Amino acid sequence: MRPFQLIILLSVLCLGMGVGCGKAGEPEDGEGSGELIEKGKQVLRLGNGSEPEGLDPQIVTGVPEHFILAALLEGLLSENPRTLAPEPGVAERWEVSKDGRVYTFHFRADAKWTNGDVVKAGDFAYSYERMLNPEMATKYGYMLHVLKNAKAFNEGTLKDFSEVGVKAVDDRTLVLTLEEPTPYFLQLINHYSWYPVHPPTIKKFGGMTKRDSQWTQPENFVGNGSFRLKEWKLNEHILVEKSPTYWDAAKVRLEKIYFLPISSAETEEKMFRDGQLHVTQTIPLTRIEHYQKKEPEVLRVDPYLGTYFYRVNVNHKALKDKRVRQALAMAVNRYEITRFVMKAGQIPAYYMTPPNTAGYTSRAKFTFDPARARQLLAEAGYPDGRGFPKIDIYYNTSEAHKHVAEALQQMWKTTLHIDVGLFNQEWKVYLDTVNKIKYDVARAGWIGDYNDPNTFLDMWLTGGGNNQTGWTNARYDQLIQEASQASNPSARFEKFQEAEAILLDEMPVIPIYFYVSLSLVKPTVRGWYPNILDHHPYKYIHLE
């Protein structure tokens, strides 16, 4: 054979082999992601951020996982798509005792698992035991600590699960006893850490405490949600289809949902323009203005239960003085950051808890006041920034974080005349730095787990896992503790008000802005309502 023929042959061979191996690897029924948006079909295609870590509701911790699990499983209650108010789920009705500590849930007779089994109260009890089992080592186990004795059982000091406040009285009655009256309990149980798992399936694939169990694979998955798992292709898509065994199946109008893991916001936006997606997870920073001006009808910008802030290392030699921390906070022009850096309508934050979180808005707030900031810095012994040691801002590598950090650096330099360095770190290294408090000032964000101020305020307790600033305050700890025991909602909020005032005076964290949820939604998608948790129950959604 001649070399020239070899080239042609090699090229053709490569092409042929490619086609061959492509064909062999794919299913024959043509049910790949090749279907684009099709008119008249109830097939929803969602951009879903990164590839989910897994589909075991008791192991995973992320937001992309939430969107998928909300289709596959249903908790005791479900939520109103507009207001997030509790609505019947697996339980058709529920009662609360007078002291607010005992919740009784009555199960509906027609709630079924996808294999046809009836959903029983015992299934929930088993799920909660699995969630709290110390051997299982779940990251979200603390979400269930509101249950009586749950914390002790979770930490291994209590061995007997029957002492935990979970009792399946009979197949259709579940009684949950709480440690303290918890006004947000009915919101809390809509979090996926409270979703049930199918006990026989769990037992079959390795038992209660197997962390990387195979039960979540499509051929094994048994759920009780409005959809069932059809395909899970790594980094390609997750496909769910309408579940015929779901008790409210008559209401579900979507036939299928594709969840596409698209880690690049730029690609996601292009796929949306190309007609491959109905809803995107986010919008690239650079495209926001275009949509605001040219296509406002597809752009959705809604308040989101999250705060973007900076942690301050309170053990740092200069930053341990609260006047310095206050000066740093007051020298930041948040309007400029939200208007010119983030651009999408984020809300400047002058306190920690997002406004109107379950009706709570902090009364205490600080202001943007450069003159006062300079004065505070002078009082702390650094007039005009003289003698102030250089501090570094730590942030994890990302374009948006970098812009905000640069803005802060500039503002602190011009207002306070202090020397500020920037230090970006790769995600895992950054987490390590923050966890070990090896930073001066570090960028952070917090998304509420449930709609209540508690999720933003109890993290600053002494020794709290997410505190990570070294800050402790006995009075603050006491107030948060008292709030959890208060039976009257307004008295409870008063405790939070007082606590948040302390937090803002001490300033171990500097709030910057409140998040908004950003997405592009095709006008044909109906029933996709804005709400503060960015939850969109699929049974209310259909395509036109």
Added chain:
Amino acid sequence: MFRYIFKRLIFFIPVLWVIATITFFMVRMAPGDPFSDEKEMTEEVRDRIKAYYGMDQPLWKQYLIYLGVTAKEVNKHRVTFASGEDSKEYRREDVNATLRVTATAEVKTMQGDTQWLARFLDQNTTTNISEVEVFRLERSGLLQGELGPSFKHKGKSVNDIIRESFPKSLELGLYSMAIALFLGITAGAIAALKQNTILDYAPMSFAMAGICLPTFVMGPLLVLVFGLWLEWFPVAGWSAWGGEGFFPEGWPGDRVLPACTLGFFYAAMVARLTRGGMLETLSQDFIKTARAKGLTETRVVVKHALRGGLLPTVSFLGPAFAGIISGSFVIETIFTIPGLGRHFIEAATNRDYTLVLGTVLFYATLILMLNLIVDILQAWLNPRIRAQ
């Protein structure tokens, strides 16, 4: 010949072992924790998760377990005995076995053929509750062909991940290679023959641009023109063969743009290498002899010159081919292709130790294999090497 190949294959083993060892210890030295995320967990939870993946063992032992030399404890679970209870019988559905465990840490398999061990954990002196840990020993590591469970993708093993994602990178890589070889060699050969004419300058300028334009610029550029403006091809995605809605019917058009992006980049390199090789060969005496004999120009080029002119390209092709078929992170991210390339980078940023090791070893094996093939090809093209 076969002895040569066999000798080379045997040589793979120490090479892979060294790579596995270096990677194993290097990835462990990187700061950061595979299990950390924005929401912190307590130290106990962290310790238990680490213990679950065997990371509570000393590093050297973890290394031996990873290699598959030492057995590890699997199916570990605890049995609690209340005061006065002395034995329990229960079933393990997952391994199809019924066990009988006593409070003194003796275990007997009642049904099933697995060997179980037990150890006494502790006894609470006040409540008299005792705990026994039951487990089984299993050797599964590199020697057994097991790359272990992924830390990030729960419920998937590294073997699964490679098996699932490699075919996609391979398919795309082969298309790109076809484009690279055809365009590259043709352009390179023509440029060499018509040296210092427009037929040389034009393709070589294109090639230079192709080398200089990184794929993350070329990709979005092609997407903009052919995806969004002309709407010829989908901008991203990876669809099944025989799917609906593409041109021509049943052909997934979403392969076109990524294959071109990757293919053009390699075509540029191949073109320059081919041109260089050809120029060198064309100036040699045996070409002059061939021309003096009165052979036609086509015959001179195709039969005599190309054979030598392709040598640099062929030696470049080995590692290039390994790189191209094991996937490109940039291309796969821009076009959301579920290939292996993304796992290389994402595994490292996630500190997914097993997946890092798995992908590195897989890539190393590919390179070794392809280099072997290239050496054989070169021997066929070049009589001097054959003699050695």
